[in-house]
Amino acid sequence: MTVRVGVLGATGAVGQRLIQLLDPHPSFEIAALTASDSSAGRSYRDAAKWRVDSPIPADVADMTVQATEPNSVPDDVDLLFSSLPSSVGAEVEPDFCKAGYVLSSNSSNARMDADVPLVIPEVNADHLDLLEVQRDERGWDGAMVKNPNCSTITFVPTLAALAQFGLESVHVSTLQAVSGAGYDGVTSMEIIDNAIPHIGSEEDKLETESRKLLGEFDGASLTENSVEVAASCNRIPTIDGHLENVWVETEEEISADDAAAAMESYPSLELPSSPDPLIHVFSEPDRPQPRMDRTLGGGMAIAAGGIRESPFGLQYNCLAHNTIRGAAGASVLNGELLLENGYL
Ligand code: 11C
Known part of the structure; x- marks a missing residue:
């Protein structure tokens, strides 16, 4: 099964690592990229100052970066990886969850919220079940999982x-x-x-x-x-x-x-x-x-x-x-856990 995914905050240091880890990936296919308003409308190649230690994947380089808002992301995208600055994440991540998207987020906002699973899969995969509590309390069609610092x-x-x-x-x-x-x-x-x-x-x-x-x-x-x-x-x-x-x-x-x-x-x-x-x-x-x-x-x-x-x-x-196990790779792993547990 291939899941179409998006990257919120795709031009930042962690966003770039996410793209490196997701292309290629056995289960995920990148279908949307968002960043700040100043990057929106530009090709990813132009918008990102690419710094990671492998070339930009060719198909991603030509994708157009969108504004970070739910309307910018196609409906058939099931999972969003978020590496937004925490102040931006606090503002917009709940809008994506309300709109039905499942988020695997590296951003530090909401990590300590009681109904938000903060997960390292090898340590506390069972905390993912907090998503049932989250759905009851917030009424979201989507969901939010965080990885730690x-x-x-x-x-x-x-x-x-x-x-x-x-x-x-x-x-x-x-x-x-x-x-x-x-x-x-x-x-x-x-x-x-x-x-x-x-x-x-x-x-x-x-x-x-x-x-x-x-x-x-x-x-x-x-x-x-x-x-x-x-x-x-x-x-x-x-x-x-x-x-x-x-x-x-x-x-x-x-x-x-x-x-x-x-x-x-x-x-x-x-x-x-x-x-x-x-x-x-x-x-x-x-x-x-x-x-x-x-x-x-x-x-x-x-x-x-x-x-x-x-x-x-x-x-x-x-x-x-720190940017692989500690950030982008941690979010990808949580995405894999969400998939394995039927949340996608
Ligand atoms: C640093 N650990 O090295 C921080 C960056 O909470 O996700 C990551 C901040 C966070 O400066």
């Missing part, structure tokens, strides 16, 4: 692997690539030869999204996980790949070997974009590394290393490709 996606699967030992508290410190800040980040010379100990509302996102992702859904409502999470977020001059240092305290004592085994054996899924294994564990002291490990599993896997016991609990590092 790229830094959240990098460390939460490792916590899910350790959850069997009883998570009590987590401290995470990030070293985040400039592509997380979109075009402005990649092209800004201010970041070169610099490290900045602040990224907008990033710390709050890691702390709240992780508890929602690890929460329990009983069929009617979601109870967030009680694990305490403290995050500090830093920008470093790397193009792609967020590296994170994590300290975890668990109810049961956990050895480094137990933790490595739990991460290595953490199950993946059989969705087209889900990597196997999901988590690669390295024992070399200088791994994971942003350039070497960010492309594992086509950019969809997570690298973990430096696992050791410390006075502050288990300590380790983890890394993921």
